[in-house]
Amino acid sequence: MNNASFLAVAPEVILLAGALLVIISAVMLEHSRKEWGFIAGLSFVVAMVLSVLQWRAVDTLIAEGNDLLFFSARNLPVLRLPMVVMDHYSAFAGFVLFAVGLLGLGAAWRLVERLGSRGAEFVTLVLLSVAGLHMMTMSANIIVMFLGLETASISFYVLAGFTRERPESDEAAVKYFLLGSLASAIFVYGAALLFASTGSTSFYGAGGMKNFFVTTILGEPGVLLLGIGFVIVGLAFKVSAAPFHQWAPDVYQGAPTGAVGLMAAGVKVAGFVALGRILIGALPSQIDDWAPILAIIAGLSMIIGVVLAAVQTDVKRLLAYSGVSHAGYIMMAFVAGVDGIGPMLFYVTVYAVTLVGAFAIVGVVSRHSSGGSPIEDWSGLSRRSPEMAWSMLILLLAMGGIPFTAGFVAKLSSFTAAASADYLWLTILALLTTVVGLYVYFRIAATMFLNAPDEDAPAIEAPTPARMTIAAVVVTVVVLGVDPWPLLDLVREALPL
Amino acid sequence: MTVTIGWYMSLAAVLFAIGAAGVLTRRNALVMFMSVELMLNSVNLTFIAAAKELGLVEGQVAALFVMVVAAAEVTIGLAILVAVFRRRASANVDELSELKG
Numbered sequence: 001m002n003n004a005s006f007l008a009v010a011p012e013v014i015l016l017a018g019a020l021l022v023i024i025s026a027v028m029l030e031h032s033r034k035e036w037g038f039i040a041g042l043s044f045v046v047a048m049v050l051s052v053l054q055w056r057a058v059d060t061l062i063a064e065g066n067d068l069l070f071f072s073a074r075n076l077p078v079l080r081l082p083m084v085v086m087d088h089y090s091a092f093a094g095f096v097l098f099a100v101g102l103l104g105l106g107a108a109w110r111l112v113e114r115l116g117s118r119g120a121e122f123v124t125l126v127l128l129s130v131a132g133l134h135m136m137t138m139s140a141n142i143i144v145m146f147l148g149l150e151t152a153s154i155s156f157y158v159l160a161g162f163t164r165e166r167p168e169s170d171e172a173a174v175k176y177f178l179l180g181s182l183a184s185a186i187f188v189y190g191a192a193l194l195f196a197s198t199g200s201t202s203f204y205g206a207g208g209m210k211n212f213f214v215t216t217i218l219g220e221p222g223v224l225l226l227g228i229g230f231v232i233v234g235l236a237f238k239v240s241a242a243p244f245h246q247w248a249p250d251v252y253q254g255a256p257t258g259a260v261g262l263m264a265a266g267v268k269v270a271g272f273v274a275l276g277r278i279l280i281g282a283l284p285s286q287i288d289d290w291a292p293i294l295a296i297i298a299g300l301s302m303i304i305g306v307v308l309a310a311v312q313t314d315v316k317r318l319l320a321y322s323g324v325s326h327a328g329y330i331m332m333a334f335v336a337g338v339d340g341i342g343p344m345l346f347y348v349t350v351y352a353v354t355l356v357g358a359f360a361i362v363g364v365v366s367r368h369s370s371g372g373s374p375i376e377d378w379s380g381l382s383r384r385s386p387e388m389a390w391s392m393l394i395l396l397l398a399m400g401g402i403p404f405t406a407g408f409v410a411k412l413s414s415f416t417a418a419a420s421a422d423y424l425w426l427t428i429l430a431l432l433t434t435v436v437g438l439y440v441y442f443r444i445a446a447t448m449f450l451n452a453p454d455e456d457a458p459a460i461e462a463p464t465p466a467r468m469t470i471a472a473v474v475v476t477v478v479v480l481g482v483d484p485w486p487l488l489d490l491v492r493e494a495l496p497l
Numbered sequence: 498m499t500v501t502i503g504w505y506m507s508l509a510a511v512l513f514a515i516g517a518a519g520v521l522t523r524r525n526a527l528v529m530f531m532s533v534e535l536m537l538n539s540v541n542l543t544f545i546a547a548a549k550e551l552g553l554v555e556g557q558v559a560a561l562f563v564m565v566v567a568a569a570e571v572t573i574g575l576a577i578l579v580a581v582f583r584r585r586a587s588a589n590v591d592e593l594s595e596l597k598g
Contacts, residue, residue: 081555143559150566154573164580171593173577178529178590181570182520185536188563189513192540192556196506196547201555223506254595 007057008086008138011047011094015131018043019124026120033113036123037105037465043127044102047134051098054091081202082140085497089281089341090138092494093273096349097137097266100356101130104262106469107360111258113463115162122162126262129155133270137277141202142191142231145274149187149238152270153180156263160255168371172254179237179247187234193227203282204497213285221289228290231278232297239271240264240320241297241327242304249312252320253372260316261359264323265352272330272348280338281496291335295426298335301328302433309440314372315362318440319355322399325437326351329430333414336421338495343413345491350398350406350480357473358395361388364462364470378444380453385460389448391474396441398477401434406480413488505546512539526578526588537567 018039025035105112105126112119132151139145157180161173194209195201197218202208218224233244240248252260279290305325312318330347333340365381365388366373382389398407411434419427462470480487512535519532541560548556582588 143562147562147566150569154569157573157577161577161580167584168595170577170581170584171595174526174581174590174593177574177577178520178526178533181530181533181574182517182536184566184570185516185533185540188566189536189540189543192509192543192547192559195556195559196543196550199551199553201559 007050007054008084011050011054011098011134012131014043014046014050015127015134019127019131022120022123022127026117033119036112036120037109040105040123040127041102044098044105044130047098048095048102051091051095054086054094055088058086058088058091081200082205082208083144083202084135084138085140085204086138087497088494089273089277089496090134092345092490093137093269094134096269096352097130097134100265100269100352101126101262103353103356103360103469103472104259104265106465107261107356107363108256108258109465110363110463111163111256118162122159122259125155125159126259129159129262130266133266136270137273139274139277140204140208142194142278143201145277146184146188146191148270149274150184152267153184153238156180156267159259159263160251162259163256166371168254169256172251175247176251176255183234183237183244185234186230186237190227190230190232190234193223193230197221197224197227203277209282210284213283224286225289228279228283228286229293232275232290232293235271235275236297236327236331239268239275239327239330240324241331242301242324243297245301245304245321245324245327248323249317249320252323253314253316257316257359257363257366257373261356261363264320264359265355268323268327268330268355269348269352272344275331276334276341276344277496279334280341284338287337291337291421294331294334295423298328298331299426299429301325301331302430306433306436306440310436310443314374315366315378315444316359316373318375318444319358319362322437322440323355325433326399328433329411329414332418332423332426332430335423335426336417339420340414340417341495342488342491343410343417345494346484346487347410347414349487349491350410350477353473353476354395354398354407357470357477358392358399360466360469360473361392361395364388364466365460375444375447376454377457378447379451380457381448381460384453384457385462388460388462388470391470392448393445394474394477396445398481400438400441404478404481406477406484408481409484409488502546502550506543509539509542509546512536512542524589524591526581526590529590530574530578534567534571537563 021039022036025032112122129152132148135148136145157177160176161170163169198209198212200207237244302325305321309318309321333344362373398405401407401411415427516532516536520529523529544556544560
């Protein structure tokens with residue numbers, strides 16, 4: 001053990017310690033909600049700082065010509081495989097995930113207060129799930145990735161059903177659980193087939209998948225192809241790409257609104273980053289096999305997401321279907337291989353932040369802590385709460401990809417990546433669906449600004465944590481839209497090893 | 498006749514397909530969940546067969562991890578299913594239809 005190998009897992013250690021402290025403080029102290037918020041917030045902030053330190057440490061390790069960025073159980077001879085890896089890629093993903101966790105917790109804070117003593121469990125699950133998500137992004141071994149995926153997923157199943165006194169919440173939990181565990185099983189079967197065909201569960205290292213393809217050409221590539229396919233399908237389920245998206249609208253609508261933003265955004269970041277780790281980190285030589293699969297999934301997601309979003313009458317379901325189309329836009333960057341990593345990271349960062357903000361606003365506007373948010377609730381919002389209406393408008397513009405918001409830069413870089421990889425049909429499809437998507441977002445905007453408010457509509461009151469989350473998101477989206485260059489430079493460096 | 502790795506892999510693939518078909522066609526949440534467990538067991542069989550063939554211990558370790566994860570999933574899954582069953586006195590997923598649009 002040296003300092004670098006502790007630093008690699010330090011964010012997880014901090015988050016798990018935070019989770020334990022929250023439980024302990026809930027048992028030891030009465031009325032300790034402020035303490036939970038303080039502990040959880042501090043854990044996220046420290047984890048973000050540690051991500052920055054990780055990025056710096058990787059710089060020094062590379063400058064020293066040190067290639068020991070992998071960490072394994074060295075004292076156990078049979079397990080001398082890389083288990084986790086610390087590189088710019090995982091450090092960047094970690095920073096985004098911890099920021100999303102912090103923002104999501106801010107958005108959920110009103111829910112935590114309403115839950116009373118059960119709120120501590122909610123905060124704990126949020127911390128655990130983010131730790132799991134980050135474990136997915138820093139895994140150098142597909143089994144570690146699976147463990148991270150399950151840590152996050154199992155926490156999310158519980159979060160989806162957390163307001164169990166409402167029937168739609170436990171319905172969402174059952175649907176998420178059944179389809180989520182199906183997706184996990186598909187993913188891990190793909191992992192088993194990858195192991196069977198390459199002889200390793202690790203991505204890197206001497207016997208790892210990456211080196212295997214440098215030295216070996218498979219006689220019968222069928223098993224490998226199936227393995228890649230299953231892994232892609234499993235992760236596509238988790239990021240709700242079409243045709244594996246059916247769970248998303250129901251879960252988004254039924255789950256407690258405070259938790260949805262974090263669940264949706266976090267799983268998208270970690271899912272896509274993990275996909276990049278497997279496909280571009282470990283299997284870059286097989287790009288001719290997996291790029292067409294991703295292109296088809298991406299194309300289907302764009303069409304299905306946009307078309308079904310256009311007919312929704314519930315804002316939460318609409319955001320779910322729009323998420324399906326965004327999954328398509330993110331996935332299309334992958335067809336450019338390693339050149340697509342930068343655009344993918346940029347897009348997924350921008351989208352995750354936007355989504356957390358949008359669900360924070362949904363949580364403020366909708367009348368219940370879980371259940372749907374019918375579009376009628378939004379009519380005349382500009383007169384009931386101008387700041388919420390304008391914030392939502394900016395986020396909708398960002399999702400639609402209007403210039404001077406971060407969404408425009410994200411779409412532009414992702415589309416360019418696909419076009420430069422000669423996937424012209426995909427780029428044209430993406431442009432067409434973007435235009436249709438504008439209709440979807442303008443429909444909400446028109447309801448907010450043009451319709452008269454209901455007479456019996458309750459007053460909008462935004463608690464301070466949600467307000468801070470929304471403000472932070474809006475500022476980020478606008479700043480990144482006006483001056484995206486620093487982040488673009490950063491993601492260009494953040495490649496998987 | 499010797500039983501080669503191909504047989505084990507095929508058996509696992511068949512089990513996986515049966516499990517997947519069960520999740521997609523059955524309407525009882527408990528049976529769907531049992532089908533997922535069947536899929537996870539076919540994964541274990543694949544891992545073990547490949548580990549034996551390749552002479553690597555990794556696959557056996559992986560199978561242990563999959564078992565642990567399956568156990569964790571059972572704990573949470575049954576809790577969720579019991580919560581639903583208490584409210585509705587039915588585990589039929591077709592009756593879970595409040596969320597649609």
